[in-house]
Amino acid sequence: MSSAPSGSPAPSDLFRQPVIAAPMAGGASNPRLAAAVSEAGGLGFLAAGYKTTDGMYQEIKQIRGLTSRPFGVNLFMPQPRISDPSAVEVYRQQLAGESTWYDTPLGDPESGRDDGYEAKLAILRDDPVPVVSFTFGCPAPEVLASFARAGTYTVVTVTTPDEAQAARWAGADAVCVQGIEAGGHQGTHRDDPAADGTGIGLLTLIALVRDAVDLPVIATGGLMRGSQIAAVLAAGASAAQLGTAFLVCPESGANPLHKQAMTNPLFVRTELTRAFTGRPARGLVNRFLREHGPYAPAAYPEVHHLTTGLRKAAAQAGDPQGMALWAGQGHRMARALPAADLVDTLVAEWQHTAWQGSEPPEAAERNTAWQDQEDPAGDGGPAGTGRTAAVGGREDS
Template identity: 40%
Template sequence: MNFGKPDDVDWRTSTMNLDTALCRLFHIRYPIFLAGMAGGPGTVKLAAAVSNAGGLGILGSAYMTPEVLRAAIRELRKLTNAPFGVNLFSIQTVDDNSRTEEVQRELNEIRKILDIPLVQGDQVQSPEYFEQQFAVLIEEQVPVISTAFGVLPTHMMKQAKSHGIRIVTMATTVQEALLAEQAGSDAIVAQGSEAGGHRGTFDISSRPMGANIGTMALVPQMVDQVGIPVIAAGGIMDGRGLVAALALGAEGVQMGTRFLTSIESGAHEAYQKILLSSNEESTTITNAFSGRPARGVKNAFIENWDKRGIEPLKFPTQNTATRDIRNAASRQNNPDFMSLWAGQGLRMLTAGQSAASIVEETVRQAQTILLNTVH
């Protein structure tokens, strides 16, 4: 993006309005996506608020039953007439119970701390909703499907495209971005290592903690190699981050952590309190909660698990095995044993701010920087 003083007034006007190719492709006013935050923090109200404010609200649906997902989409449509998206985990899941008994013994030590029932046995059964969830998205004609952990399978990609649905794929390396483009994705989220929540790395078999390339390094390399819009994610919390992403060649940004303490957030009150008292050194990447690497605030669960030196079960088996612990911690208002997913920009969080206000503030700050630059 050229920040030199332009002679073309129309260029200047569109720049001040942040009207990038991403906006035109997804029919949104501002190049700001809400990250699809599954498991509670990303509510229907939050997604609708971001869409109504001119961004693209994305609903994290990975753990929703098909019935709950359908109801959520219909509720979302009641709250906004603007485009929105739904995020899925594009991964075929099979429980691996080869070490379940061993892991449950370790988890029982944590259950004793929370005073909840111990778990005996060597079998865990995780629900598998992916195919049914996708069917719901087709039936409900959602405008955008976003995926983590990989691209949509070929038959799903073709079906979504035939219905005019836009596809966004999260990628953590240039090679993943190329695979996403070849598969037919309309845009790619370049997820830098600063990003909160699960790493979008496609294959973690040779790198258990996922690919961890910083946003500043990842975005321009990805932009240089693909011909579709790149959306920067990871550590972006305000208009400064948006302008920096545009300067690196991205067409927009995706923000998740920034909205965790918003009025519309579904994050537990104790979770939000921890976030607001944390800083850039507070998070770590762990696979202890789910079996896949994710960035979150360090707490007693992570520390206890790391001390025991045991490998977690594979995703989603570990996630299912730890669910009772996370649920009990929420009921007890105990953040020590919650999964406190968050990125590294925690000092820039604010309390009690609406999602619309966050979008507007981000846009206003970016416009001010751009205006000062072109003048």
Template identity: 70%
Template sequence: MSSALTDLLRHPIVQAPMAGGVSVPQLAAAVTDAGGLGFLAAGYKTADGMYQEIKQLRGLTNGPFGVNVFMPQPEYPGAGTGSTGAAGAALPSAAAVEVYANQLAGEAAWYETELGDPDSGRDDGYDVKLAVLLDNPVPAVSFHFGVPTAEVLESLRRVGTFTLVTATTPDEARAVQEAGADAVIVQGVEAGGHQGTHRDIQENDGSGIGLLALVSQVRETVGIPIVAAGGIMRGGQIAAVLAAGASAAQLGTAFLATPESGAHPLHKQALTDPLFVRTELTRAFSGRPARGLVNRFMREHGPYAPAAYPEINHLTAPLRKAAAAAGDAQGMGLWAGQGHRQARELPAGQLVEVLAAELEAAATALSRGGAGR
């Protein structure tokens, strides 16, 4: 593990930044105080909302923490005309979004709400959030959905911020290193929530590399530290990714069920509910591939959702909010990784301690030639 990364965490455990109100300051503080690295999620928030959460978190812990930022999405050539890209892949178009909106009209009527405006913005307040993070530096910043410029990464480094960028392939990891990031978050296809692919095209659906294979490939591709993410729920799995070449593990679903998590109670319950037995990647809620528990909304609309993020995310936002208010888990985006049934309803700090103990036991068993948890 690099010394810079070692300074941020006592245990090689990173709490994944889960947008949508899950990664609240209380969760990040509990993880940090237990020796992991807590993270706030700036995605879907205003810059001021992000700043207020940072301020609140600093009042809860003196330890290091991170903030995750969504990269702005490019204006696709031909958007609105239904054209294709250089590789012949279908690009999002206003017409495709309109067709999907028509399909969702019945959902809006059922929940007695209106569909959202798909043209509410593409950049998620990126530039303003960067300005806040440069004026009020935090220990770590990670990026999802693309690679920041070398200038952005260097500006953060100058103010003392450790930078991480998500990658889902060896080529993406190479781009992260070449841009000058301090570490790469290697996200396997098992991961819950949005896949951090740098360029989203329709052909991304349903494919991806498993975490252990991906960590091994990336370790042979780049020289910067690796944080492994995707389906990790036990200390033995952390030991496995460390053995494969990672410096730390990032866990999201494992922390989703904790009392400090801001996830909706129905979301927490669904992780181990026998009604929700499997996960799939879907575009149904956001237009980008994201792994969640299979429910009615995903089954009915997933096959027809276009590759149009963040337009579809804006479009479905009122539906998801109304479903949650109505207590209808079948209409919510229940993001979860493939290991969701192993979720434990432990306080976040205690979960870090249990994971660290499991990791130590697994490492000891491996050194003796046995098997750990």
């Protein structure tokens, strides 16, 4: 593993433990959750997506009152129009029954498509924060350069090696490598229905991205256990970012029905769907997703605006079957611990994995007595489930 010639520090040089709480737009991420994670030695994130500029700034002020440790802010990139207006109109009609059922009008699909990007950038440059990450695209080089001048560390979310190269070219400090396992939106730079079904699993994507660019990697997607953190670090990531794992924490602002659904055995599968927002996002398969997913158009953020009221009404009615139950593929492993305890637990699991494997590889040579299945290891002891990993710190390069 080589040092980044760009001189980019690994993001985990910014905080003590290689654990990042993923930004979760829509309410789950808030100053309380983010501060708790940062205080525990990880990196907490605020999610500016869907918020007003002022709402974002208020949260930044709040977290500064709660912790002096580094934290991050995530921005959604403005979205070019890719949708056919008639496809949005057809979907509006297909949602008419939902509107009646939840007694709520559908939203105006043209309620804005830039998420206040420029205004949010202006705030973050005037009053810099430690880390800014981007989702749904790559900022212009000038934007990333201005953050570099402000001392802000920048991260671009990527889902393919090509997107990682774009981030490298634009001057990002690091990439957040998001596997297909991740809950919520895929951070794909351009939503292309022709690419549906081609999303890449995290462990392969890390290897592909490391082959393509020399930037530090933050790994995300389906991570719920310290052993998985050990794994992505072994694969060459600098830190692990976890969303669903933190969504269920008491500090998280996610709706209680959403939190409960993570481990509710009624919900057995997750799927990528455009049903709620018009962009592929992974959620628990519920009635709304099953019914509307098959024909939902590629039309973000139009569909997001259309369904916002419906989802709120479903939550108010206590009906998880009409909510967007964003969840990563590891959702059933969620543990509803306070955020600081979760960070501690993850770190302990990771270090436990680390210690188990602290003998050097040479000492681990096995005999090959496959014929002797009564005592396969030849040591008279019970057979373990195999090798384990020792994960040390950053290399001394």
